[in-house]
Amino acid sequence: MNDIQILTLAVAAVVPFFGVTLGVLLNNTRLNDVNNRILVVKEVLRAEIQAERADRHAENPEIRTLIETHHSEIMAKLIEMDNCIVTLSPQRVAGCPYF
DSSP: OOHHHHHHHHHHHHHHHHHHHHHHHHHHHHHHHHHHHHHHHHHHHHHHHHHHHHHHHHHHHHHHHHHHHHHHHHHHHHHHHHHHHHTOOSSOOTTOTTO
């Protein structure tokens, strides 16, 4: 082999190597940028979720009071209906609106 052939083989082997190496480095840089963006978005989402949880926990006593109020009203209606059923005779009970 003469010098030109050796130079041609060297260039043919070295140029793709440097091209692939440069491509890997650039791709790695872009992937790191994407990873950084994902981390930022993840932290923002975590902060928003924690804020939402805090809001829900703040509203929890109000909802509990509302549920207890409605529960008491429903229980009063059930007791009234139970009294109507217990006192039911062959004729309709005049004071019972459910029959």
